[in-house]
Amino acid sequence: MDSDPHAGNLLDDVNAQFERAAVYSDYPRGLLDQVKMCNVVHRMSFPVRDDDGSIRVVEAYRAEHSFHRLPTKGGIRFSPDVTEDEVCALASLMTYKCAIVEAPFGGAKGGVCIDSRNESEGFLERATRRYVAELNRKNMIGPAVDVPAPDYGTGEREMAWIVDTYTALNPDQLNPFACVTGKPISLHGISGRTEATGRGVAIGIAEATDSAEDMEAIGLTRGIEGKRVIVQGLGKVGYHAARLLQEAGARIVAIAEYDGGIASDSGIDVEAVQRHRAETGSILGAAGTRTIDSPFQVLELDCDILVPAALENQITADNAPRIKAPIVAEAANGPVDSEGDAILRERGILVIPDLFLNAGGVTVSYFEWLKNIQHVSPERLTSRYQEVATTRVVKALEGATGAHLSDVDFMKAVKGPEEIDLVEAALADTITHAYHAVHDLWKSRAMPDLRVAAYTLAINRVAQSYQVQGIFP
Ligand code: NAD
Numbered sequence: 001m002d003s004d005p006h007a008g009n010l011l012d013d014v015n016a017q018f019e020r021a022a023v024y025s026d027y028p029r030g031l032l033d034q035v036k037m038c039n040v041v042h043r044m045s046f047p048v049r050d051d052d053g054s055i056r057v058v059e060a061y062r063a064e065h066s067f068h069r070l071p072t073k074g075g076i077r078f079s080p081d082v083t084e085d086e087v088c089a090l091a092s093l094m095t096y097k098c099a100i101v102e103a104p105f106g107g108a109k110g111g112v113c114i115d116s117r118n119e120s121e122g123f124l125e126r127a128t129r130r131y132v133a134e135l136n137r138k139n140m141i142g143p144a145v146d147v148p149a150p151d152y153g154t155g156e157r158e159m160a161w162i163v164d165t166y167t168a169l170n171p172d173q174l175n176p177f178a179c180v181t182g183k184p185i186s187l188h189g190i191s192g193r194t195e196a197t198g199r200g201v202a203i204g205i206a207e208a209t210d211s212a213e214d215m216e217a218i219g220l221t222r223g224i225e226g227k228r229v230i231v232q233g234l235g236k237v238g239y240h241a242a243r244l245l246q247e248a249g250a251r252i253v254a255i256a257e258y259d260g261g262i263a264s265d266s267g268i269d270v271e272a273v274q275r276h277r278a279e280t281g282s283i284l285g286a287a288g289t290r291t292i293d294s295p296f297q298v299l300e301l302d303c304d305i306l307v308p309a310a311l312e313n314q315i316t317a318d319n320a321p322r323i324k325a326p327i328v329a330e331a332a333n334g335p336v337d338s339e340g341d342a343i344l345r346e347r348g349i350l351v352i353p354d355l356f357l358n359a360g361g362v363t364v365s366y367f368e369w370l371k372n373i374q375h376v377s378p379e380r381l382t383s384r385y386q387e388v389a390t391t392r393v394v395k396a397l398e399g400a401t402g403a404h405l406s407d408v409d410f411m412k413a414v415k416g417p418e419e420i421d422l423v424e425a426a427l428a429d430t431i432t433h434a435y436h437a438v439h440d441l442w443k444s445r446a447m448p449d450l451r452v453a454a455y456t457l458a459i460n461r462v463a464q465s466y467q468v469q470g471i472f473p
Contacts, residue, residue: 010089010312013338018092021455024445027463034471035095035462038088040064044134048127051120059113060131062140065091066106068465071144073098073105073362073369075151075182076131076158078124079311082111086312090151093333093355094362096458101359101434103366108146110135116153128158132165141166143178143373149365150182152311155236156194159183178372181365190368190377192423193361198240198309199424200360200431201331205241205305206248207435208327208352218326218350220304225249228303230325232256232295233310234273234283237331237358241307242270250305254298255283258310261298262289299323308335315340323349330354345449353451355458356431356438363430367423378423383416390414 015036022032041063047055061084064072074094077087087109094107112131116124135141141148141162150159159182167176183189192199205224209215212222220227227250231242234255242252252270254263262268262283269288276286284291292298299306299319306325308314312334315323320336320343328344329352330336336344336351344351371377391414398404405413417425442453 009085010334010337011085011092013313013334013341014089014092016338017341017451017455018459020448021452021459024447024452024456025459025463027460027467031463031466032459034466035066035068035459036092038063038065038091039067040140041084041088041091042135042138042140043084044131046130046134048123048130051122058127058130060111060134061087062108062110062135062138062146063087063091064106064108064140064146066095066462068095068462068469069098069104069106071105071142072108072146073103073149073181073365074108074110075149075361076110076112076154076162077151078112078114078116078153078158080113080115082113087111089312090333095462096355096455097359098362099458099461100356100438100454101363101430102461103359103362105147105362105366108148109151110148124158125161128154128161129165132162133169136166136169141179142170143173143175143369147178147365147369148180149361150236152235156182156184156189159189160187163187175373175375178369181368181372182361183368188368188372190364190371190423191418191420192427193364193368194236195240195244196364196423196427197237197358197361198242198331199244200363200427201237201241201307201309201329201357202244202248203360203428203431204352204357204435205245205307205327205329207432208329208350208439209305211439214350218348220326223249226251227305228253229305229307230254230256230298230301230303231331232299232306232308232314232335233332234270234277235309237361238307238309239270239274241309241331245305245307246270253303254292254301256292256295256298256310257283258295260284261292261295262286263292263298263301264289305329307331311335313337315344317343320344321347323347326350327352330357333358341451351449351451353454355451355454356434359434360427360431363427364423367426377419379417379419379421383418385416387414387416390416 090109091107098105162180166179177188229250251267273286300322305327309331315336317339320340
């Protein structure tokens with residue numbers, strides 16, 4: 001199969017999944033409709049000067065799906081194919097995702113129709129800054145109203161341009177750095193944000209594979225150790241997910257990128273592939289791997305866990321019957337469309353849904369936003385105190401038992417946390433907690449799958465929040 005299945009309408013799929021879950025909710029239909037609808041979408045066209053001095057008109061969007069919590073929150077993607085429906089769908093997913101991990105935001109999403117791979121840095125910077133100016137004009141960016149983050153085709157660099165532009169346009173703001181998350185650490189970002197989504201994916205998969213009963217139902221043994229994994233898209237999410245799954249004992253047997261795939265039955269060294277890509281511009285030809293011409297063929301190879309981490313609509317009615325993995329772990333947003341999902345379900349494949357699985361990014365974005373509005377990093381006030389308090393306990397235990405720790409072990413035992421320690425612990429706690437909330441609902445209400453459970457949990461939480469606030473006026 002060589003054609004790109006990336007063609008369906010993600011909004012229809014998200015809304016179809018919403019309806020599958022809505023039947024399990026006791027909230028009135030009108031309220032459910034309010035939860036479902038994308039509340040605001042702004043379409044804009046603006047001029048950007050090209051490197052040769054000519055002018056190009058760029059089309060862009062920002063969708064704010066739900067105001068039940070403020071600010072709204074969601075990434076900005078740079079992709080030539082981005083559409084209004086797509087950003088509305090992705091904004092809806094953000095609302096549900098935030099509800100599942102209890103991050104107090106409504107969902108949003110932005111899209112700019114440019115191809116980050118084929119534009120100069122200068123053009124990307126001018127387009128990013130102009131996009132922020134357009135959002136600012138409509139009060140669609142700011143620490144209290146709408147807070148973007150990285151998504152497909154954007155990263156720390158773009159977030160730095162965004163914060164700089166926003167600060168210049170709003171010089172009297174007290175918390176300007178909280179206008180966007182996913183910033184570089186040196187620009188008030190938070191440790192662990194870059195890898196947060198991938199780390200959350202790895203934690204979520206580890207949690208799902210930890211259930212002996214669930215694994216037995218799909219013919220697998222419990223645990224991540226030795227599982228054969230395929231990752232589609234070695235970007236910000238896919239790279240860290242692959243690296244951390246490998247660290248946890250999984251074997252990465254194939255990786256797909258936009259220009260083809262690589263495979264090795266004995267396992268691919270993810271870091272080595274990343275170095276090879278930095279040197280050559282492609283993952284193809286990495287040492288010890290065989291090349292697969294079409295990235296879509298990679299999805300159909302034999303493995304235990306397939307991790308689509310690139311774009312939406314990658315598994316459809318077209319290729320779902322040929323997927324061999326008993327687990328599909330949705331690291332990307334909407335990688336399986338509704339028809340593909342129904343086929344995977346019929347075939348007994350366990351789908352770990354995007355709503356839950358890739359919520360690590362927004363979780364750590366929440367921590368970054370908190371750091372920015374508090375103007376202090378989370379460990380600053382507590383780390384030294386914890387070190388002193390633990391030292392007292394260890395000394396008392398040594399005195400009572402006569403045992404003595406070596407200097408190295410003593411320092412390890414008493415050392416206060418750094419920012420990264422707190423972020424990683426809180427992320428792991430959030431994802432684990434969310435998984436069990438979704439899993440328990442799935443089992444206790446005998447729902448058809450984890451996705452319905454995830455949507456139901458999210459819908460009920462958002463509806464409850466509308467209900468307690470009342471409807472204005
Ligand atoms: P990214 O741009 O860093 O990476 C995407 C990768 O996919 C790129 O390396 C790209 O070359 C590759 N790719 C494109 N088309 C492909 C194809 N047909 N086959 C294989 N690879 C292909 O983007 P990202 O931030 O890693 O986002 C990936 C997905 O995860 C998106 O769906 C995004 O919405 C979702 N997501 C991202 C975050 C985040 O924090 N970045 C959070 C939640 C969800």
